[in-house]
Amino acid sequence: TIKIDKVAGKSGIAIMGGTFDPIHNGHLRTAVEVLERYQYSELRLIPCFQPVHKGRPGVTPQQRLDMVRLAISSHKNLKVDCREIKREGPSYSIDTLRDIRADIGPDEPLIMVLGMDSFLYLSTWHDWQSLIEYAHILVVSRPGWEPDLISELSAFCENYRAFSSHELQCAPSGRVWFETLTPLDISSSMIRALVHKHESIAYLLPEPVQRYIEQHQLYR
Numbered sequence: 536t537i538k539i540d541k542v543a544g545k546s547g548i549a550i551m552g553g554t555f556d557p558i559h560n561g562h563l564r565t566a567v568e569v570l571e572r573y574q575y576s577e578l579r580l581i582p583c584f585q586p587v588h589k590g591r592p593g594v595t596p597q598q599r600l601d602m603v604r605l606a607i608s609s610h611k612n613l614k615v616d617c618r619e620i621k622r623e624g625p626s627y628s629i630d631t632l633r634d635i636r637a638d639i640g641p642d643e644p645l646i647m648v649l650g651m652d653s654f655l656y657l658s659t660w661h662d663w664q665s666l667i668e669y670a671h672i673l674v675v676s677r678p679g680w681e682p683d684l685i686s687e688l689s690a691f692c693e694n695y696r697a698f699s700s701h702e703l704q705c706a707p708s709g710r711v712w713f714e715t716l717t718p719l720d721i722s723s724s725m726i727r728a729l730v731h732k733h734e735s736i737a738y739l740l741p742e743p744v745q746r747y748i749e750q751h752q753l754y755r
């Protein structure tokens with residue numbers, strides 16, 4: 536059974552992992568909308584050290600981290616969590632969730648935010664069936680990605696789907712929920728490609744991040 540007793544006040548920690556190569560307004564708008572809708576106390580962006588399912592990023596972990604910091608510096612409830620970068624090696628989400636759960640204790644709601652594109656591949660992640668023991672999974676819409684779930688994943692969703700989004704604010708873990716957000720068809724790959732072609736990336740990502748890319752001549 537699920538406890539629904541924490542109504543007053545903000546509770547819950549949302550986390551959003553990614554390569555952030557570079558961070559852009561699709562990530563940031565997702566983070567802000569999740570925070571506002573769910574009234575979680577904070578949302579932590581967690582840049583990976585080494586992505587497990589894609590090639591090596593073109594810039595260093597430190598540079599990706601710098602850009603995340605620049606992007607969120609003026610937003611009070613957006614935080615950056617460096618544990619994957621400090622841990623080094625391949626960044627498995629299950630290790631990160633276990634770690635955070637140990638930090639925050641058993642009762643605090645923990646919500647892992649995933650874009651639909653990432654969620655569709657969840658069953659290829661290391662120890663994926665255990666993720667839900669440590670956190671809720673909040674799947675957010677992403678332009679171009681429909682919820683065409685393979686049978687393994689749809690069975691998973693049937694098993695763990697929340698009755699209402701409220702459960703993600705009350706229970707500590709164990710529920711899956713889908714949310715439609717403002718569609719922003721922006722990706723890091725698109726930004727890297729634009730820089731490579733010497734085309735403008737203005738308004739796709741925060742200005743300080745754009746300046747950082749220019750100053751350090753990233754993605755040329």
Ligand code: ATP
Nearest residue numbers: 552553554555561649650653677719721722723724
């Ligand atoms: P790349 O193009 O290099 O794959 P990306 O734009 O997909 O980069 P990631 O760092 O891989 O960015 O994404 C981190 C998380 O943010 C993932 O869960 C992803 O689904 C989500 N996400 C990224 N961009 C958007 C977007 N525009 N709308 C909604 N979710 C997004």
Ligand code: MG
Nearest residue numbers: 652653722723
């Ligand atoms: Mg991606």
